[in-house]
Amino acid sequence: MSAHWTREELKAAVEAYIQMRSNQANGIHFVKKHIYSELANRFGRTEKSFEFRMQNISYVYSLMGREWIYGLKPAKNVGSKIAAEIERLIAEIERQNLSNVVEFETQVVSYKAEGSLSKPGGVKEPRKTHSQVTSSDRDPKVKAWILMEASGKCECCGSEAPFTTSDGEPFLEVHHLRHLADGGSDTITNAVALCPNCHREMHYGMNKSELKKSMYRKLSRLEQE
Ligand SMILES: [Zn+2]
Ligand SMILES: [Zn+2]
Structure with a gap:
């Protein structure tokens, strides 16, 4: 080249x-x-x-x-x-709005490719403005670390990821137990890897607060914020 x-x-x-x-x-x-x-x-x-x-x-x-x-x-x-x-x-x-996901996601991919990653410090107080999808000041190492830790299984229900993405990775979503929009941190003590069903349920389910509590019981790395 x-x-x-x-x-x-x-x-x-x-x-x-x-x-x-x-x-x-x-x-x-x-x-x-x-x-x-x-x-x-x-x-x-x-x-x-x-x-x-x-x-x-x-x-x-x-x-x-x-x-x-x-x-x-x-x-x-x-x-x-x-x-x-x-x-x-x-x-x-x-002529479309910029979704701004690509730089973050390519960084996640390259950190995962390193094979091992020491526990990232994350971002204690991410700016709340872009919290819905990918805030520009989120730490790609946190997402990479969480996905590697989950190794293809939903940390909530334990199921295998429902499908493999086009680049050969198991598809799981990273969710922040205390939402970024509510001032949650982007750290490994506040983030979990979920299958899409559990992720939706964690946001919209009738029993979402129970589900959230069960995550804190199940995963010792998590800390309530
Ligand atoms: Zn699940
Ligand atoms: Zn979420």
Whole structure:
């Protein structure tokens, strides 16, 4: 791979990707190789490097929970800054609101890939503004650590994760027992890995306060806030 990608190059790649994605959705025929070759000529990179970049863009779409182009299997070895830049470009070109999940999630993935992680300190008082999904000052190490600790099983009901994600990981969600929106900390003493059913129940269930108490009894790492 050659040197640093400029914003212009990345933008051209994302634009071409979005065009192909839309052609695919509309059943319009296109030849990927021609598109790479055109980009390669324009920017003086190899076709292969554009193909690989396209797979990184697929990976960003997968982290956003969206469809990618068939035949462009997500490739996750992309730095979190570049991944975040791709996410911003997608939002800009599609004229959508930026969900801002990608930088955080790529950091979670790379911490998990390290294989072992010492207990992270987390963030005692995360800002509450973006608490619904991913607050920008959450610590990706906390999520990575919790997921590794759970090793594919819901910490509430003990079931295996209900499915495997597109990048081969068991799907579990990280929940904060004292919600971030209520001033809870983003730390391993306040977070648990849950299957989607238990997660919904923890938010909406009739017996949610019982369920929450049972988590404190079951997991000694947790501390009531
Ligand atoms: Zn569960
Ligand atoms: Zn939750």
